[in-house]
Amino acid sequence: xxxxxxxxxxxxxxxxxxxxxxxxxxxxxxxxxxxxxxxxxxxxxxxxxxxxxxxxxxxxxxxxxxxxxxxxxxxxxxxxxxxxxxxxxxxxxxxxxxxxxxxxxxxxxxxxxxxxxxxxxxxxxxxxxxxxxxxxxxxxxxxxxxxxxxxxxxxxxxxxxxxxxxxxxxxxxxxxxxxxxxxxxxxxxxxxxxxxxxxxxxxxxxxxxxxxxxxxxxxxxxxxxxxx
Amino acid sequence: xxxxxxxxxxxxxxxxxxxxxxxxxxxxxxxxxxxxxxxxxxxxxxxxxxxxxxxxxxxxxxxxxxxxxxxxxxxxxxxxxxxxxxxxxxxxxxxxxxxxxxxxxxxxxxxxxxxxxxxxxxxxxxxxxxxxxxxxxxxxxxxxxxxxxxxxxxxxxxxxxxxxxxxxxxxxxxxxxxxxxxxxxxxxxxxxxxxxxxxxxxxxxxxxxxxxxxxxxxxxxxxxxxxx
DNA sequence: TCAATGCTTCGGTTAGGATCGAAGTATGAA
DNA sequence: TTCATACTTCGATCCTAACCGAAGCATTGA
Numbered sequence: 001x002x003x004x005x006x007x008x009x010x011x012x013x014x015x016x017x018x019x020x021x022x023x024x025x026x027x028x029x030x031x032x033x034x035x036x037x038x039x040x041x042x043x044x045x046x047x048x049x050x051x052x053x054x055x056x057x058x059x060x061x062x063x064x065x066x067x068x069x070x071x072x073x074x075x076x077x078x079x080x081x082x083x084x085x086x087x088x089x090x091x092x093x094x095x096x097x098x099x100x101x102x103x104x105x106x107x108x109x110x111x112x113x114x115x116x117x118x119x120x121x122x123x124x125x126x127x128x129x130x131x132x133x134x135x136x137x138x139x140x141x142x143x144x145x146x147x148x149x150x151x152x153x154x155x156x157x158x159x160x161x162x163x164x165x166x167x168x169x170x171x172x173x174x175x176x177x178x179x180x181x182x183x184x185x186x187x188x189x190x191x192x193x194x195x196x197x198x199x200x201x202x203x204x205x206x207x208x209x210x211x212x213x214x215x216x217x218x219x220x221x222x223x224x225x226x227x228x
Numbered sequence: 229x230x231x232x233x234x235x236x237x238x239x240x241x242x243x244x245x246x247x248x249x250x251x252x253x254x255x256x257x258x259x260x261x262x263x264x265x266x267x268x269x270x271x272x273x274x275x276x277x278x279x280x281x282x283x284x285x286x287x288x289x290x291x292x293x294x295x296x297x298x299x300x301x302x303x304x305x306x307x308x309x310x311x312x313x314x315x316x317x318x319x320x321x322x323x324x325x326x327x328x329x330x331x332x333x334x335x336x337x338x339x340x341x342x343x344x345x346x347x348x349x350x351x352x353x354x355x356x357x358x359x360x361x362x363x364x365x366x367x368x369x370x371x372x373x374x375x376x377x378x379x380x381x382x383x384x385x386x387x388x389x390x391x392x393x394x395x396x397x398x399x400x401x402x403x404x405x406x407x408x409x410x411x412x413x414x415x416x417x418x419x420x421x422x423x424x425x426x427x428x429x430x431x432x433x434x435x436x437x438x439x440x441x442x443x444x445x446x447x448x449x450x451x452x453x454x455x456x
Numbered sequence: 457t458c459a460a461t462g463c464t465t466c467g468g469t470t471a472g473g474a475t476c477g478a479a480g481t482a483t484g485a486a
Numbered sequence: 487t488t489c490a491t492a493c494t495t496c497g498a499t500c501c502t503a504a505c506c507g508a509a510g511c512a513t514t515g516a
Binding site for chain 2: 004006007009010011012013015016017019020021023024081082085090092093
Binding site: 279 | 482
Protein backbone atom coordinates (compact mmCIF):
# COMPACT_ATOMS: atom_id res chain seq x y z
CA UNK A 1 0.00 0.00 0.00
CA UNK A 2 2.60 2.48 1.02
CA UNK A 3 5.45 2.51 -1.40
CA UNK A 4 8.14 4.87 -2.47
CA UNK A 5 10.05 7.67 -0.81
CA UNK A 6 8.81 9.30 2.35
CA UNK A 7 8.13 12.86 1.38
CA UNK A 8 6.41 13.61 4.69
CA UNK A 9 9.67 13.59 6.63
CA UNK A 10 11.28 16.06 4.29
CA UNK A 11 8.19 18.19 4.27
CA UNK A 12 7.97 18.23 8.04
CA UNK A 13 11.60 19.28 8.31
CA UNK A 14 11.02 22.20 5.98
CA UNK A 15 7.56 22.87 7.33
CA UNK A 16 8.56 24.42 10.62
CA UNK A 17 8.89 28.22 10.27
CA UNK A 18 12.02 28.44 12.39
CA UNK A 19 13.73 25.70 10.40
CA UNK A 20 12.56 27.18 7.10
CA UNK A 21 14.07 30.53 8.04
CA UNK A 22 17.36 28.89 8.95
CA UNK A 23 17.45 26.97 5.69
CA UNK A 24 16.65 30.13 3.78
CA UNK A 25 19.49 31.89 5.53
CA UNK A 26 21.80 29.11 4.40
CA UNK A 27 20.69 29.43 0.79
CA UNK A 28 23.36 32.06 0.31
CA UNK A 29 25.89 29.24 0.29
CA UNK A 30 27.79 30.45 3.31
CA UNK A 31 28.11 28.36 6.42
CA UNK A 32 26.67 29.96 9.53
CA UNK A 33 27.18 29.29 13.21
CA UNK A 34 24.44 27.98 15.43
CA UNK A 35 24.14 31.39 17.05
CA UNK A 36 23.74 33.15 13.72
CA UNK A 37 21.12 30.64 12.67
CA UNK A 38 19.24 31.08 15.92
CA UNK A 39 19.00 34.76 15.05
CA UNK A 40 17.86 33.97 11.53
CA UNK A 41 15.17 31.68 12.89
CA UNK A 42 14.05 34.10 15.55
CA UNK A 43 14.56 31.57 18.34
CA UNK A 44 16.91 30.98 21.23
CA UNK A 45 20.12 29.08 20.95
CA UNK A 46 18.77 25.99 22.72
CA UNK A 47 15.84 25.68 20.38
CA UNK A 48 18.05 26.26 17.38
CA UNK A 49 20.37 23.53 18.53
CA UNK A 50 17.51 21.05 18.61
CA UNK A 51 16.34 22.12 15.16
CA UNK A 52 19.81 21.89 13.71
CA UNK A 53 20.24 18.39 15.08
CA UNK A 54 17.03 17.34 13.35
CA UNK A 55 18.00 18.95 10.07
CA UNK A 56 21.36 17.23 10.19
CA UNK A 57 19.81 13.86 11.01
CA UNK A 58 17.47 14.38 8.07
CA UNK A 59 20.41 14.89 5.73
CA UNK A 60 19.62 18.50 4.94
CA UNK A 61 22.57 20.04 6.74
CA UNK A 62 26.22 19.26 7.19
CA UNK A 63 28.09 20.36 10.23
CA UNK A 64 31.69 21.35 10.56
CA UNK A 65 33.40 21.95 13.86
CA UNK A 66 35.78 24.79 13.62
CA UNK A 67 37.31 25.73 16.92
CA UNK A 68 34.58 26.50 19.35
CA UNK A 69 32.19 27.33 16.56
CA UNK A 70 29.96 24.92 14.78
CA UNK A 71 29.35 25.86 11.21
CA UNK A 72 26.26 24.58 9.51
CA UNK A 73 25.71 24.58 5.79
CA UNK A 74 23.41 22.88 3.33
CA UNK A 75 24.54 19.29 2.98
CA UNK A 76 25.12 19.62 -0.78
CA UNK A 77 23.76 21.47 -3.75
CA UNK A 78 20.93 18.99 -4.12
CA UNK A 79 19.48 20.50 -0.96
CA UNK A 80 19.85 23.95 -2.46
CA UNK A 81 18.13 22.85 -5.63
CA UNK A 82 15.31 21.29 -3.66
CA UNK A 83 14.77 24.42 -1.60
CA UNK A 84 14.93 26.53 -4.70
CA UNK A 85 12.27 24.48 -6.42
CA UNK A 86 10.01 24.72 -3.38
CA UNK A 87 10.63 28.45 -3.26
CA UNK A 88 9.70 28.73 -6.90
CA UNK A 89 6.51 26.84 -6.27
CA UNK A 90 5.65 28.85 -3.18
CA UNK A 91 6.22 32.07 -5.10
CA UNK A 92 3.98 30.86 -7.90
CA UNK A 93 1.19 30.29 -5.38
CA UNK A 94 1.62 33.71 -3.88
CA UNK A 95 3.10 32.47 -0.61
CA UNK A 96 5.48 35.39 -0.36
CA UNK A 97 7.37 37.07 2.40
CA UNK A 98 9.30 40.00 1.17
CA UNK A 99 13.04 40.17 1.21
CA UNK A 100 15.07 43.25 1.98
CA UNK A 101 18.51 44.32 0.93
CA UNK A 102 21.17 43.27 -1.49
CA UNK A 103 23.92 40.81 -0.79
CA UNK A 104 27.31 41.62 0.48
CA UNK A 105 29.87 41.05 -2.23
CA UNK A 106 32.47 42.72 -0.04
CA UNK A 107 32.01 39.96 2.52
CA UNK A 108 32.64 37.29 -0.08
CA UNK A 109 35.75 39.05 -1.30
CA UNK A 110 37.53 39.50 2.01
CA UNK A 111 36.31 39.01 5.55
CA UNK A 112 37.49 38.11 9.00
CA UNK A 113 37.08 34.52 10.12
CA UNK A 114 37.70 34.78 13.90
CA UNK A 115 41.02 36.48 13.51
CA UNK A 116 42.30 35.58 10.08
CA UNK A 117 41.51 36.36 6.48
CA UNK A 118 38.77 34.49 4.65
CA UNK A 119 36.83 34.89 1.44
CA UNK A 120 38.20 35.08 -2.06
CA UNK A 121 41.38 36.81 -0.91
CA UNK A 122 41.94 34.37 1.94
CA UNK A 123 41.68 31.43 -0.42
CA UNK A 124 43.98 33.13 -2.89
CA UNK A 125 46.59 33.78 -0.22
CA UNK A 126 46.79 30.14 0.83
CA UNK A 127 46.81 28.91 -2.76
CA UNK A 128 49.63 31.24 -3.55
CA UNK A 129 51.66 30.24 -0.51
CA UNK A 130 51.32 26.57 -1.41
CA UNK A 131 52.22 27.22 -5.05
CA UNK A 132 55.29 29.14 -3.93
CA UNK A 133 56.41 26.26 -1.73
CA UNK A 134 56.07 28.29 1.45
CA UNK A 135 53.44 25.94 2.85
CA UNK A 136 53.07 22.26 2.14
CA UNK A 137 49.70 20.57 2.31
CA UNK A 138 49.70 17.05 3.76
CA UNK A 139 46.36 15.30 3.93
CA UNK A 140 44.38 17.52 6.19
CA UNK A 141 47.21 19.44 7.77
CA UNK A 142 49.37 22.34 6.66
CA UNK A 143 52.97 22.95 7.61
CA UNK A 144 55.32 25.84 7.01
CA UNK A 145 58.47 25.01 5.08
CA UNK A 146 61.89 26.48 5.82
CA UNK A 147 61.69 28.49 2.63
CA UNK A 148 58.32 29.71 3.78
CA UNK A 149 59.72 30.80 7.10
CA UNK A 150 62.34 32.89 5.36
CA UNK A 151 59.83 34.27 2.91
CA UNK A 152 57.38 35.32 5.63
CA UNK A 153 60.19 36.71 7.73
CA UNK A 154 61.01 39.10 4.90
CA UNK A 155 57.43 40.33 5.03
CA UNK A 156 57.74 41.02 8.71
CA UNK A 157 56.30 37.90 10.35
CA UNK A 158 58.23 36.59 13.36
CA UNK A 159 57.61 32.88 12.86
CA UNK A 160 59.84 31.93 15.78
CA UNK A 161 57.74 33.95 18.13
CA UNK A 162 54.58 32.35 16.82
CA UNK A 163 56.01 28.88 17.37
CA UNK A 164 56.35 29.60 21.07
CA UNK A 165 52.59 29.90 21.53
CA UNK A 166 50.52 26.83 22.20
CA UNK A 167 48.24 27.61 19.32
CA UNK A 168 48.94 25.69 16.13
CA UNK A 169 50.93 27.65 13.61
CA UNK A 170 49.14 26.57 10.47
CA UNK A 171 45.64 25.39 10.22
CA UNK A 172 43.28 24.81 7.33
CA UNK A 173 39.91 26.48 7.58
CA UNK A 174 37.21 25.68 5.08
CA UNK A 175 35.86 28.73 3.34
CA UNK A 176 32.18 28.38 2.61
CA UNK A 177 31.83 31.31 0.31
CA UNK A 178 34.60 29.85 -1.81
CA UNK A 179 34.18 26.21 -0.79
CA UNK A 180 37.93 25.95 -0.51
CA UNK A 181 40.45 26.19 2.31
CA UNK A 182 42.11 29.30 3.65
CA UNK A 183 44.84 29.73 6.24
CA UNK A 184 43.96 29.84 9.92
CA UNK A 185 46.12 29.30 12.99
CA UNK A 186 48.49 31.76 14.60
CA UNK A 187 50.16 32.33 11.27
CA UNK A 188 46.87 33.24 9.65
CA UNK A 189 46.20 35.67 12.45
CA UNK A 190 49.68 37.15 12.21
CA UNK A 191 49.31 37.71 8.49
CA UNK A 192 46.03 39.54 8.81
CA UNK A 193 47.37 41.62 11.69
CA UNK A 194 50.34 42.40 9.52
CA UNK A 195 48.10 43.73 6.76
CA UNK A 196 46.25 45.90 9.24
CA UNK A 197 49.50 47.20 10.74
CA UNK A 198 50.83 48.11 7.33
CA UNK A 199 47.63 49.98 6.53
CA UNK A 200 46.82 47.72 3.60
CA UNK A 201 43.36 47.03 4.91
CA UNK A 202 40.94 47.77 7.73
CA UNK A 203 37.82 46.27 9.24
CA UNK A 204 34.37 47.59 8.50
CA UNK A 205 32.60 48.48 11.70
CA UNK A 206 29.92 46.01 12.84
CA UNK A 207 30.72 43.67 10.01
CA UNK A 208 33.13 40.93 9.20
CA UNK A 209 34.09 42.64 5.97
CA UNK A 210 37.70 43.59 5.35
CA UNK A 211 38.22 46.59 3.12
CA UNK A 212 41.54 46.91 1.27
CA UNK A 213 42.93 50.28 0.28
CA UNK A 214 43.72 50.58 -3.40
CA UNK A 215 47.44 50.60 -2.67
CA UNK A 216 47.12 47.76 -0.16
CA UNK A 217 45.14 45.69 -2.63
CA UNK A 218 47.81 46.13 -5.28
CA UNK A 219 50.57 45.09 -2.89
CA UNK A 220 48.55 42.14 -1.60
CA UNK A 221 47.87 40.81 -5.10
CA UNK A 222 51.55 41.24 -6.02
CA UNK A 223 52.65 39.43 -2.89
CA UNK A 224 50.30 36.50 -3.45
CA UNK A 225 50.14 35.95 -7.20
CA UNK A 226 48.10 33.26 -8.88
CA UNK A 227 50.32 31.24 -11.16
CA UNK A 228 47.45 30.14 -13.38
CA UNK B 229 9.30 39.95 8.36
CA UNK B 230 11.82 37.60 6.90
CA UNK B 231 13.05 36.75 3.47
CA UNK B 232 11.87 35.18 0.28
CA UNK B 233 9.02 32.86 -0.55
CA UNK B 234 7.38 31.10 2.35
CA UNK B 235 8.59 27.55 1.98
CA UNK B 236 7.39 26.64 5.46
CA UNK B 237 3.75 26.63 4.43
CA UNK B 238 4.37 24.29 1.54
CA UNK B 239 6.58 22.10 3.68
CA UNK B 240 4.00 21.90 6.43
CA UNK B 241 1.32 20.91 3.96
CA UNK B 242 3.44 18.07 2.64
CA UNK B 243 4.89 17.29 6.05
CA UNK B 244 1.86 15.62 7.53
CA UNK B 245 1.92 11.86 6.88
CA UNK B 246 -1.78 11.63 6.09
CA UNK B 247 -1.56 14.49 3.60
CA UNK B 248 1.62 13.10 2.10
CA UNK B 249 -0.07 9.78 1.53
CA UNK B 250 -3.01 11.44 -0.15
CA UNK B 251 -0.73 13.48 -2.39
CA UNK B 252 1.25 10.38 -3.26
CA UNK B 253 -1.97 8.62 -4.17
CA UNK B 254 -2.84 11.52 -6.46
CA UNK B 255 0.51 11.16 -8.20
CA UNK B 256 -1.25 8.37 -10.05
CA UNK B 257 -2.72 11.16 -12.14
CA UNK B 258 -6.40 10.50 -11.82
CA UNK B 259 -8.81 12.41 -9.63
CA UNK B 260 -9.95 10.62 -6.49
CA UNK B 261 -12.92 11.17 -4.23
CA UNK B 262 -12.60 12.31 -0.64
CA UNK B 263 -13.51 8.82 0.56
CA UNK B 264 -10.85 7.19 -1.57
CA UNK B 265 -8.29 9.67 -0.33
CA UNK B 266 -9.29 9.06 3.26
CA UNK B 267 -8.48 5.42 2.65
CA UNK B 268 -5.17 6.30 1.07
CA UNK B 269 -4.29 8.46 4.04
CA UNK B 270 -5.40 5.94 6.59
CA UNK B 271 -7.77 8.36 8.30
CA UNK B 272 -11.48 8.91 8.70
CA UNK B 273 -13.55 10.91 6.31
CA UNK B 274 -13.89 13.90 8.63
CA UNK B 275 -10.17 14.20 9.07
CA UNK B 276 -9.57 13.78 5.37
CA UNK B 277 -12.04 16.53 4.64
CA UNK B 278 -10.12 18.95 6.83
CA UNK B 279 -6.83 17.96 5.19
CA UNK B 280 -8.22 18.34 1.70
CA UNK B 281 -9.52 21.80 2.49
CA UNK B 282 -6.05 22.82 3.62
CA UNK B 283 -4.37 21.35 0.57
CA UNK B 284 -6.81 23.15 -1.68
CA UNK B 285 -6.33 26.45 0.13
CA UNK B 286 -2.59 25.99 -0.26
CA UNK B 287 -2.95 25.62 -4.01
CA UNK B 288 -1.82 22.01 -4.15
CA UNK B 289 -5.15 20.49 -5.06
CA UNK B 290 -8.02 21.32 -7.36
CA UNK B 291 -11.54 20.18 -6.67
CA UNK B 292 -14.32 19.25 -9.07
CA UNK B 293 -17.86 18.59 -7.97
CA UNK B 294 -19.60 15.90 -9.87
CA UNK B 295 -22.97 14.79 -8.57
CA UNK B 296 -22.61 13.96 -4.95
CA UNK B 297 -18.94 13.13 -5.38
CA UNK B 298 -16.14 15.54 -4.96
CA UNK B 299 -13.11 14.69 -7.02
CA UNK B 300 -9.72 15.94 -6.00
CA UNK B 301 -6.63 16.06 -8.19
CA UNK B 302 -3.25 17.78 -8.16
CA UNK B 303 -3.77 21.41 -9.10
CA UNK B 304 -1.47 21.22 -12.13
CA UNK B 305 1.66 19.48 -13.32
CA UNK B 306 3.85 21.89 -11.36
CA UNK B 307 2.59 20.20 -8.24
CA UNK B 308 3.41 16.82 -9.70
CA UNK B 309 6.85 18.00 -10.61
CA UNK B 310 7.42 19.42 -7.15
CA UNK B 311 6.35 16.20 -5.45
CA UNK B 312 8.51 14.11 -7.76
CA UNK B 313 11.53 16.25 -6.97
CA UNK B 314 10.94 15.89 -3.24
CA UNK B 315 10.57 12.15 -3.77
CA UNK B 316 13.88 12.09 -5.57
CA UNK B 317 15.55 13.88 -2.73
CA UNK B 318 13.96 11.70 -0.08
CA UNK B 319 15.03 8.58 -1.95
CA UNK B 320 18.60 9.85 -2.18
CA UNK B 321 18.69 10.35 1.60
CA UNK B 322 17.29 6.89 2.26
CA UNK B 323 14.01 8.18 3.61
CA UNK B 324 12.09 5.24 2.29
CA UNK B 325 8.72 4.28 3.59
CA UNK B 326 9.63 0.71 3.08
CA UNK B 327 6.76 -1.68 3.08
CA UNK B 328 8.57 -4.05 0.80
CA UNK B 329 6.16 -5.78 -1.45
CA UNK B 330 5.83 -7.24 -4.89
CA UNK B 331 4.70 -3.84 -6.12
CA UNK B 332 8.04 -2.21 -5.54
CA UNK B 333 9.96 -3.70 -8.51
CA UNK B 334 7.00 -3.09 -10.79
CA UNK B 335 6.91 0.50 -9.61
CA UNK B 336 10.56 1.00 -10.41
CA UNK B 337 10.10 -0.52 -13.84
CA UNK B 338 7.16 1.51 -15.05
CA UNK B 339 4.82 3.83 -13.22
CA UNK B 340 2.69 6.87 -13.70
CA UNK B 341 4.20 10.16 -12.63
CA UNK B 342 1.17 12.41 -12.51
CA UNK B 343 0.20 11.82 -16.13
CA UNK B 344 3.27 10.51 -17.89
CA UNK B 345 5.53 7.47 -17.84
CA UNK B 346 8.27 7.20 -15.23
CA UNK B 347 10.57 4.52 -13.91
CA UNK B 348 13.08 2.47 -15.85
CA UNK B 349 10.93 2.47 -18.97
CA UNK B 350 10.25 6.18 -18.77
CA UNK B 351 13.96 6.92 -18.57
CA UNK B 352 14.67 4.52 -21.41
CA UNK B 353 12.08 6.15 -23.61
CA UNK B 354 13.60 9.60 -23.21
CA UNK B 355 17.13 8.30 -23.65
CA UNK B 356 16.12 6.55 -26.84
CA UNK B 357 14.32 9.60 -28.22
CA UNK B 358 17.39 11.72 -27.59
CA UNK B 359 19.72 9.13 -29.12
CA UNK B 360 17.49 8.95 -32.19
CA UNK B 361 17.62 12.71 -32.59
CA UNK B 362 13.91 13.10 -31.98
CA UNK B 363 14.48 15.23 -28.92
CA UNK B 364 17.42 17.49 -28.26
CA UNK B 365 18.59 18.25 -24.76
CA UNK B 366 19.79 21.81 -24.23
CA UNK B 367 21.06 22.61 -20.78
CA UNK B 368 18.08 21.81 -18.63
CA UNK B 369 15.43 22.00 -21.31
CA UNK B 370 14.18 19.57 -23.92
CA UNK B 371 12.85 20.36 -27.35
CA UNK B 372 11.32 18.28 -30.09
CA UNK B 373 13.15 18.28 -33.41
CA UNK B 374 11.45 18.27 -36.79
CA UNK B 375 12.62 14.72 -37.33
CA UNK B 376 11.13 13.88 -33.99
CA UNK B 377 7.81 15.40 -34.95
CA UNK B 378 7.68 13.21 -38.03
CA UNK B 379 8.77 10.16 -36.10
CA UNK B 380 6.14 10.62 -33.39
CA UNK B 381 3.52 11.40 -36.00
CA UNK B 382 4.11 7.96 -37.50
CA UNK B 383 3.38 6.46 -34.11
CA UNK B 384 0.12 8.32 -33.91
CA UNK B 385 0.94 11.43 -31.91
CA UNK B 386 -0.58 14.67 -33.17
CA UNK B 387 2.20 17.04 -32.22
CA UNK B 388 0.51 20.01 -33.84
CA UNK B 389 -2.51 19.58 -31.62
CA UNK B 390 -0.33 19.38 -28.55
CA UNK B 391 1.43 22.59 -29.48
CA UNK B 392 -1.86 24.48 -29.34
CA UNK B 393 -2.26 23.81 -25.63
CA UNK B 394 -0.81 26.20 -23.10
CA UNK B 395 1.12 23.43 -21.41
CA UNK B 396 4.78 22.98 -22.37
CA UNK B 397 5.33 20.26 -24.94
CA UNK B 398 8.51 18.76 -23.54
CA UNK B 399 9.66 18.85 -20.02
CA UNK B 400 12.30 17.02 -18.07
CA UNK B 401 11.23 15.37 -14.84
CA UNK B 402 13.69 13.83 -12.42
CA UNK B 403 12.96 10.20 -11.66
CA UNK B 404 13.26 9.21 -8.01
CA UNK B 405 13.90 5.54 -8.65
CA UNK B 406 16.39 6.02 -11.46
CA UNK B 407 17.83 9.39 -10.47
CA UNK B 408 17.68 10.35 -14.13
CA UNK B 409 15.31 12.35 -16.26
CA UNK B 410 12.20 11.14 -18.00
CA UNK B 411 9.83 12.95 -20.33
CA UNK B 412 7.00 15.03 -18.89
CA UNK B 413 4.91 17.75 -20.48
CA UNK B 414 2.00 17.32 -22.85
CA UNK B 415 4.11 15.10 -25.09
CA UNK B 416 4.89 12.79 -22.21
CA UNK B 417 1.23 12.58 -21.42
CA UNK B 418 0.30 11.95 -25.04
CA UNK B 419 2.78 9.11 -25.35
CA UNK B 420 1.50 7.33 -22.27
CA UNK B 421 -2.08 7.77 -23.40
CA UNK B 422 -1.05 6.37 -26.77
CA UNK B 423 0.31 3.22 -25.15
CA UNK B 424 -2.89 2.74 -23.21
CA UNK B 425 -5.02 3.30 -26.31
CA UNK B 426 -3.01 0.75 -28.27
CA UNK B 427 -3.45 -1.78 -25.51
CA UNK B 428 0.29 -2.03 -24.93
CA UNK B 429 -0.12 -1.39 -21.23
CA UNK B 430 -2.70 -0.75 -18.56
CA UNK B 431 -2.85 0.71 -15.09
CA UNK B 432 -2.91 -1.45 -12.02
CA UNK B 433 -5.92 -0.66 -9.92
CA UNK B 434 -5.19 1.51 -6.87
CA UNK B 435 -1.54 1.81 -7.74
CA UNK B 436 0.74 3.93 -9.83
CA UNK B 437 2.20 0.86 -11.47
CA UNK B 438 1.92 0.46 -15.21
CA UNK B 439 1.76 -3.12 -16.43
CA UNK B 440 2.82 -3.85 -20.00
CA UNK B 441 1.38 -6.80 -21.89
CA UNK B 442 4.01 -9.14 -23.26
CA UNK B 443 3.25 -8.00 -26.79
CA UNK B 444 3.11 -4.35 -25.76
CA UNK B 445 6.41 -4.64 -23.97
CA UNK B 446 8.07 -6.14 -27.05
CA UNK B 447 6.77 -3.35 -29.24
CA UNK B 448 7.72 -0.67 -26.72
CA UNK B 449 11.28 -1.96 -26.45
CA UNK B 450 11.54 -2.19 -30.24
CA UNK B 451 10.23 1.35 -30.64
CA UNK B 452 12.63 2.77 -28.06
CA UNK B 453 15.88 0.84 -28.41
CA UNK B 454 18.99 1.47 -26.39
CA UNK B 455 21.93 1.91 -28.73
CA UNK B 456 24.51 1.04 -26.08
C1' DT C 457 44.81 27.32 36.39
C1' DC C 458 40.71 30.28 35.45
C1' DA C 459 37.45 32.88 32.76
C1' DA C 460 34.94 33.54 28.47
C1' DT C 461 32.59 31.88 24.61
C1' DG C 462 29.84 28.69 21.85
C1' DC C 463 26.95 25.16 21.89
C1' DT C 464 24.28 20.98 23.79
C1' DT C 465 21.37 18.57 27.05
C1' DC C 466 17.74 18.34 30.48
C1' DG C 467 13.27 19.34 32.34
C1' DG C 468 8.87 21.24 32.38
C1' DT C 469 5.40 24.10 30.08
C1' DT C 470 2.47 25.22 26.43
C1' DA C 471 0.24 25.71 21.98
C1' DG C 472 -1.10 23.91 17.69
C1' DG C 473 -3.20 20.74 15.12
C1' DA C 474 -4.41 15.98 14.05
C1' DT C 475 -7.89 13.10 15.23
C1' DC C 476 -12.65 11.25 15.58
C1' DG C 477 -17.77 11.10 17.24
C1' DA C 478 -21.81 13.32 16.34
C1' DA C 479 -24.60 16.30 13.95
C1' DG C 480 -25.61 18.99 9.69
C1' DT C 481 -25.96 19.73 4.46
C1' DA C 482 -26.34 18.31 -0.32
C1' DT C 483 -27.34 15.13 -3.99
C1' DG C 484 -29.45 11.21 -5.93
C1' DA C 485 -32.41 7.13 -5.91
C1' DA C 486 -36.68 4.61 -4.64
C1' DT D 487 -41.62 11.76 0.52
C1' DT D 488 -38.23 8.90 2.42
C1' DC D 489 -33.99 6.79 2.55
C1' DA D 490 -29.13 6.32 1.31
C1' DT D 491 -24.79 8.12 0.03
C1' DA D 492 -21.13 11.61 0.06
C1' DC D 493 -19.17 14.95 2.29
C1' DT D 494 -18.68 19.05 5.67
C1' DT D 495 -18.84 21.32 10.11
C1' DC D 496 -18.71 21.35 15.09
C1' DG D 497 -16.86 20.17 19.41
C1' DA D 498 -13.89 17.90 22.38
C1' DT D 499 -9.81 15.20 23.25
C1' DC D 500 -5.24 14.09 23.03
C1' DC D 501 -0.51 14.10 21.70
C1' DT D 502 3.36 15.81 19.56
C1' DA D 503 6.87 18.97 19.26
C1' DA D 504 8.30 23.68 19.70
C1' DC D 505 9.92 26.47 23.18
C1' DC D 506 12.91 28.44 26.85
C1' DG D 507 15.45 28.56 31.58
C1' DA D 508 19.06 26.45 33.69
C1' DA D 509 22.79 23.58 33.92
C1' DG D 510 26.51 21.00 31.63
C1' DC D 511 30.25 20.23 28.23
C1' DA D 512 33.98 21.72 25.09
C1' DT D 513 37.27 24.78 23.22
C1' DT D 514 40.10 28.75 23.47
C1' DG D 515 42.91 32.41 25.34
C1' DA D 516 45.30 34.38 29.16
